[in-house]
Amino acid sequence: MTLMIHDALAATIMALLQTAGLLAAAPLLRAAIKKMKARLQNRQGPPLRQGYYDLAKLLRKEPIRSETASWVYVAGPRVYFAAAVAATTLVPVLFAAAPLEAAGGILLLVGTLALGRFALATAALDTGSPFGGMGASRDMTIAALAEPALMLGLFTSALAAGSLNLGALVRSVLQRGPSFHPSDLLAFAGLFIIVIAETGRIPVDNPATHLELTMIHEAMVLEYAGPDLALVEWTSALKELLYLTLLVDLFIPVGIATSAAPGAILVSLLAWAGKVFMLAIAVTLAESTNAKLRLFRVPELVSVSLGLAFLALAIRFL
Amino acid sequence: MTSTSATVSTALGVTEWAIRERRPGELVLETDAAALPALADRAVLHLNGRLMSLFASDERSITGRFLVHHVWFLPGVRTFLHISAPVDPAAPSYPSIAAKYPAANWFEREVMDFFGLAPEGHPNPTRVALHDDWPDGAWALRMDFPYDRAVPRVPGDFHPFRPVTGEGVFQVPVGPVHAGIIEPGHFRFGVAGEPVLYLQLRLFYVHKGIEKRFEQLPWRHGLFLAESISGDTAVGHALAYAHAIERLADVMVPPRARALRVILLELERMYNHTADIGALATDVAFTVPASRAQALREGLVRLQDQLFGTRLLRGTIALGGVKCDLSPQGCDVLRTHLHVFEKEFDDLITLLIDSGTFTDRVDGTGILTNQAARDLGIVGIAARASGVDADLRRDHPHDAYEGLPFEVPVEDGGDVRARLMVRAREVEQSLLILHQVLDAMSDSPLVAQLPDRLPARSSALGWVEAWRGPCTHWVATGDRGEIIRVKVTDPSFLNWPGLVHAVPGNIIPDFPVINKSFNLSYSGNDR
Numbered sequence: 001m002t003l004m005i006h007d008a009l010a011a012t013i014m015a016l017l018q019t020a021g022l023l024a025a026a027p028l029l030r031a032a033i034k035k036m037k038a039r040l041q042n043r044q045g046p047p048l049r050q051g052y053y054d055l056a057k058l059l060r061k062e063p064i065r066s067e068t069a070s071w072v073y074v075a076g077p078r079v080y081f082a083a084a085v086a087a088t089t090l091v092p093v094l095f096a097a098a099p100l101e102a103a104g105g106i107l108l109l110v111g112t113l114a115l116g117r118f119a120l121a122t123a124a125l126d127t128g129s130p131f132g133g134m135g136a137s138r139d140m141t142i143a144a145l146a147e148p149a150l151m152l153g154l155f156t157s158a159l160a161a162g163s164l165n166l167g168a169l170v171r172s173v174l175q176r177g178p179s180f181h182p183s184d185l186l187a188f189a190g191l192f193i194i195v196i197a198e199t200g201r202i203p204v205d206n207p208a209t210h211l212e213l214t215m216i217h218e219a220m221v222l223e224y225a226g227p228d229l230a231l232v233e234w235t236s237a238l239k240e241l242l243y244l245t246l247l248v249d250l251f252i253p254v255g256i257a258t259s260a261a262p263g264a265i266l267v268s269l270l271a272w273a274g275k276v277f278m279l280a281i282a283v284t285l286a287e288s289t290n291a292k293l294r295l296f297r298v299p300e301l302v303s304v305s306l307g308l309a310f311l312a313l314a315i316r317f318l
Numbered sequence: 319m320t321s322t323s324a325t326v327s328t329a330l331g332v333t334e335w336a337i338r339e340r341r342p343g344e345l346v347l348e349t350d351a352a353a354l355p356a357l358a359d360r361a362v363l364h365l366n367g368r369l370m371s372l373f374a375s376d377e378r379s380i381t382g383r384f385l386v387h388h389v390w391f392l393p394g395v396r397t398f399l400h401i402s403a404p405v406d407p408a409a410p411s412y413p414s415i416a417a418k419y420p421a422a423n424w425f426e427r428e429v430m431d432f433f434g435l436a437p438e439g440h441p442n443p444t445r446v447a448l449h450d451d452w453p454d455g456a457w458a459l460r461m462d463f464p465y466d467r468a469v470p471r472v473p474g475d476f477h478p479f480r481p482v483t484g485e486g487v488f489q490v491p492v493g494p495v496h497a498g499i500i501e502p503g504h505f506r507f508g509v510a511g512e513p514v515l516y517l518q519l520r521l522f523y524v525h526k527g528i529e530k531r532f533e534q535l536p537w538r539h540g541l542f543l544a545e546s547i548s549g550d551t552a553v554g555h556a557l558a559y560a561h562a563i564e565r566l567a568d569v570m571v572p573p574r575a576r577a578l579r580v581i582l583l584e585l586e587r588m589y590n591h592t593a594d595i596g597a598l599a600t601d602v603a604f605t606v607p608a609s610r611a612q613a614l615r616e617g618l619v620r621l622q623d624q625l626f627g628t629r630l631l632r633g634t635i636a637l638g639g640v641k642c643d644l645s646p647q648g649c650d651v652l653r654t655h656l657h658v659f660e661k662e663f664d665d666l667i668t669l670l671i672d673s674g675t676f677t678d679r680v681d682g683t684g685i686l687t688n689q690a691a692r693d694l695g696i697v698g699i700a701a702r703a704s705g706v707d708a709d710l711r712r713d714h715p716h717d718a719y720e721g722l723p724f725e726v727p728v729e730d731g732g733d734v735r736a737r738l739m740v741r742a743r744e745v746e747q748s749l750l751i752l753h754q755v756l757d758a759m760s761d762s763p764l765v766a767q768l769p770d771r772l773p774a775r776s777s778a779l780g781w782v783e784a785w786r787g788p789c790t791h792w793v794a795t796g797d798r799g800e801i802i803r804v805k806v807t808d809p810s811f812l813n814w815p816g817l818v819h820a821v822p823g824n825i826i827p828d829f830p831v832i833n834k835s836f837n838l839s840y841s842g843n844d845r
Binding site for chain 1: 488489490491492496497498511512599601602603604605606608609610613673675676678679825826827828829830
């Protein structure tokens with residue numbers, strides 16, 4: 001009954017469908033968080049469609065590029081986008097199997113996302129604008145700590161499953177049933193912090209700020225306009241959805257489809273959407289109840305996550 | 319001869335008849351330019367004097383000379399001391415006091431920019447107000463410079479920013495155009511990674527020639543210009559100008575108008591302080607309290623619209639009184655609103671200071687030491703947050719403040735937290751003041767009759783402790799009672815150098831919140 005996808009054609013079709021679905025849903029996630037944040041502030045907030053309107057607007061616009069920019073600058077958003085799209089194919093969403101799970105597991109996923117980050121950071125340096133450099137340096141500082149923490153958190157789960165492959169991992173978690181093992185709880189807490197850091201949310205970064213001097217991710221992409229910016233924004237939304245899906249996969253895969261029956265897929269879709277929404281609420285609450293951390297405290301927070309991941313790993317061996 | 323002028327003349331070491339009490343609370347001393355530094359020393363040493371303004375006036379058509387003016391506030395004797403000294407147009411220079419009293423730094427350079435009078439011995443005698451493209455030798459505030467004269471631009475960029483050297487040390491230029499809806503100003507950070515080594519400012523992008531414009535306007539119209547100097551200080555500046563004119567014309571403002579002026583000034587203080595507190599939360603991305611503060615501020619300006627027909631209190635001050643009144647129902651509406659506001663404001667402050675992530679951002683951030691605040695002559699909220707106990711409402715009361723019991727909140731931290739807390743506590747005091755004034759309102763006319771003409775060849779100082787700090791207007795008249803000079807001093811002009819001292823040692827991403835904690839006006843500074 002395991003749903004291993006051996007057929008290359010089927011895998012490709014599934015990868016395309018899954019990626020398209022995630023790309024379509026990603027702007028909605030961001031808009032939903034915005035809306036919830038606004039409601040917590042007694043504001044109406046933008047409509048949920050706003051994310052799509054914004055993308056449509058940006059895609060129609062002329063891409064203004066700095067005269068001093070080289071191909072690196074043009075390539076940045078494209079590589080960033082491509083890497084995130086590639087990463088989605090390694091993650092199970094509706095089925096307990098990733099479309100291209102034969103290609104690789106956790107290491108490939110983290111590496112692919114790192115490639116996108118590298119491309120964007122180099123592109124930010126390319127124009128020579130001080131903000132790009134500032135953003136790139138800050139983003140890399142955080143990434144240097146966040147990536148090992150992410151790996152460790154993922155390894156903790158992988159250790160229990162005995163596989164680095166995300167599909168196999170989900171199937172193993174599913175088989176064992178819901179777990180409240182301290183190791184899992186610690187790993188979840190650690191990974192949640194990483195998701196906050198990686199998606200540029202308060203208290204690490206503020207996606208809504210206009211203050212260029214305080215930005216991390218936004219400072220890197222400050223110079224982009226039009227379709228270039230649309231790609232960056234869309235990718236960031238996709239990454240956010242991807243990270244939340246990853247958390248769902250590793251810790252609460254209940255409901256995920258193990259067969260291609262329409263009923264199972266529908267249940268899986270609803271379960272996935274519901275779980276992602278719950279996590280989005282958690283992200284919203286974290287954003288609304290905290291002020292942004294002082295930049296030099298961010299590494300401390302990320303270190304906490306690293307510590308949690310270490311603990312989780314150690315407990316796993318006990 | 320009053321006892322005040324006797325005390326002051328003794329302390330300054332001048333003969334008693336040299337000092338005149340031109341108007342209550344305003345002593346005048348005419349002296350030689352050479353004596354200015356020694357008098358400054360004595361004013362500071364013996365009388366604890368604080369430099370409130372320093373400027374020049376062109377009286378060549380009357381006396382054949384320029385005058386340089388030092389305006390000190392002497393807190394011990396609750397008076398202003400106005401020292402003026404002639405400067406010969408043939409040798410246009412006068413001794414500088416900036417090396418010893420940094421508060422005079424920008425003032426003296428501005429005198430050079432607009433009058434061409436050189437401060438001798440100034441440690442950095444470069445332009446402060448004029449930008450590179452303004453030609454040398456065009457001194458806009460001299461009387462023989464037509465207000466509508468267009469000067470040719472000088473091409474090129476030769477603004478001397480201090481260079482940075484060292485491995486990994488570089489400059490970050492920010493502005494003059496910023497991402498938010500704020501005014502223009504250029505900040506040049508010298509940084510080693512994130513920590514700021516020093517900060518250089520370049521302002522005066524919104525210099526509008528307001529002081530020159532006053533000289534073209536009939537003095538009654540000057541009021542409209544005064545309330546446009548800095549949009550958030552409409553009452554403060556309008557009132558400072560009105561005070562100067564009323565003192566010139568020797569007019570007493572009726573008691574009800576004085577009470578209403580206090581109400582207007584305190585409302586202006588409250589809505590600005592509330593907005594600033596919210597903006598501080600916004601700058602550290604603490605979204606919920608930021609929205610609540612914005613809602614509170616909006617409630618206040620809507621109340622102002624309801625009571626006075628103007629959201630930001632423009633057009634409420636009249637020369638000789640006020641243009642608006644409060645009906646008994648209006649007083650009740652105001653009282654009710656203040657009660658609700660008090661509770662919600664209290665909740666807001668609690669929400670902020672009970673949050674660990676918030677206090678971590680504001681504690682110890684952007685410290686302006688007490689010593690630096692005193693040396694630089696910092697005023698207003700920024701000074702009181704650095705332990706300088708100064709507030710003209712108490713120290714030299716105007717309007718209905720005389721005899722009103724209220725506290726002047728002083729904090730010692732000098733950091734963003736201290737500037738926040740001074741604002742929060744001042745709002746509490748404003749509520750107290752408003753209730754007292756509302757309860758004691760008497761019936762009287764709203765405006766005093768002003769003469770058709772101002773006295774000829776006279777001058778007077780008007781002062782107000784506005785929400786940001788003291789605003790002073792010095793108004794001088796010519797042979798026909800027309801205005802020949804208005805010197806406007808906004809607290810921002812005195813406080814910008816304070817920001818420069820508070821920022822180094824902090825990291826760049828903390829700059830916005832430090833800047834916001836000062837919240838200085840560009841428009842008021844640049845005029």
